[in-house]
Amino acid sequence: MPRVVVDVMPKPEILDPQGKAVHGALPRLGFSGVTDVRQGKRFELAFDGEVTDDVLAEVEKMAETLLSNPVIENFTVRVEEGA
Amino acid sequence: MKVGVVTFPGSLDDVDAQRAVRVGGHEAVALWHGDHDLQGVDAVVLPGGFSYGDYLRCGAISRFSPVMTEVIDAAGRGMPVLGICNGFQILCESHLLPGALIRNDHRKFVCRDQSLRIENNRTPWTSAYAEGDVVTIVLKNGEGGFVADDETLDRLEGDGRVVARYLGDNPNGSLRDIAGITNDRGNVVGLMPHPEHAVESLTGAGTDGLGFFTSLAESVFS
Numbered sequence: 001m002p003r004v005v006v007d008v009m010p011k012p013e014i015l016d017p018q019g020k021a022v023h024g025a026l027p028r029l030g031f032s033g034v035t036d037v038r039q040g041k042r043f044e045l046a047f048d049g050e051v052t053d054d055v056l057a058e059v060e061k062m063a064e065t066l067l068s069n070p071v072i073e074n075f076t077v078r079v080e081e082g083a
Numbered sequence: 084m085k086v087g088v089v090t091f092p093g094s095l096d097d098v099d100a101q102r103a104v105r106v107g108g109h110e111a112v113a114l115w116h117g118d119h120d121l122q123g124v125d126a127v128v129l130p131g132g133f134s135y136g137d138y139l140r141c142g143a144i145s146r147f148s149p150v151m152t153e154v155i156d157a158a159g160r161g162m163p164v165l166g167i168c169n170g171f172q173i174l175c176e177s178h179l180l181p182g183a184l185i186r187n188d189h190r191k192f193v194c195r196d197q198s199l200r201i202e203n204n205r206t207p208w209t210s211a212y213a214e215g216d217v218v219t220i221v222l223k224n225g226e227g228g229f230v231a232d233d234e235t236l237d238r239l240e241g242d243g244r245v246v247a248r249y250l251g252d253n254p255n256g257s258l259r260d261i262a263g264i265t266n267d268r269g270n271v272v273g274l275m276p277h278p279e280h281a282v283e284s285l286t287g288a289g290t291d292g293l294g295f296f297t298s299l300a301e302s303v304f305s
C-alpha cells in the first residue's frame with residue numbers, strides 16, 4: 001500500500017531546544033563533527049486506494065491545518081511506494 | 084456573571100480556575116470539551132494543564148474539540164476569553180491569538196513565583212489593574228516560550244497588545260519577555276503564568292492574581 005509521508009520541521013529561525021539537547025549529547029557519547037541538530041516529526045499516512053493528486057491536495061490541507069503549525073513549522077509531502 | 088471553565092482530557096487547573104472565578108465574585112460553570120454548548124455563559128476560561136497529553140503540539144488537538152468551535156465563534160462576537168498556560172497555547176493554535184509557544188529555551192520545566200508587569204489594563208480580564216502594576220503570580224510551564232516573527236511582535240507592541248511582561252530573568256525564552264497578549268479587539272487574552280493560583284494567601288504567594296477574575300465585573304460596570 002502506498003503511504004504519504006509528511007515531514008514537519010521547526011522553521012530555521014525558530015529555536016529548537018530538543019535538537020539542541022540531542023546535539024549536546026552527541027559529543028558526550030564520543031560522536032564528533034556534528035555542527036547542528038534539528039528535530040522534527042514524520043507522519044506516515046496510509047490509504048486504501050491509489051494516491052491521486054486529489055489525495056495529495058487533501059494531505060497538504062491536513063498538514064497545514066493539523067499536522068504542522070505554520071507559525072513555527074515547515075512541512076513537505078511525498079509519496080512512498082511499496083512500504 | 085456566569086464564567087465557563089472548559090475541562091479537556093488532561094486539564095489540570097480547571098478546578099482551581101473555577102474556584103478563582105467564585106472568589107472573584109462570579110458563578111463558575113463547568114464546560115466539557117466534547118459538548119457543542121457554552122451553557123449561556125458570559126465569559127470563558129481555558130485552564131492550564133496538558134490537554135490531550137500535549138500530543139502533536141500543546142493545544143493542537145484541543146483546538147479542534149467541539150467546545151472550541153463554540154468558543155472561537157463566541158470570541159469572534161466579543162465574548163471575553165482567558166487562556167491560561169495550556170489555554171494560551173490553545174488560543175494560539177486556534178489562531179485567536181498570534182504567535183506560538185515553544186519549549187523553554189533552557190529545556191527545563193520552570194515552577195516559581197514570577198514577577199510581572201501589567202502593560203495593558205484595557206481588557207475585560209485586566210481592568211482591575213493599573214497599567215504598570217507589578218504583580219507576583221505563579222509560573223509553571225515546560226513550553227512557555229512565546230515566539231512570533233518580528234513583524235507580528237512589532238505590531239503587538241505598537242498596538243499595545245502585550246498584556247503582561249516578565250520582570251527579572253526571562254523564565255522561558257519568551258521573545259521580548261512577553262508573558263501575555265490580547266487580540267485586536269481586546270476580548271481574548273492569553274497568559275502563561277497562573278493567576279488562578281494566586282487568589283488566596285493561604286495557598287500561594289499572595290492574591291495578586293485575583294484581579295484577572297474581578298476585572299470582569301469592573302468591565303461590565305464601566
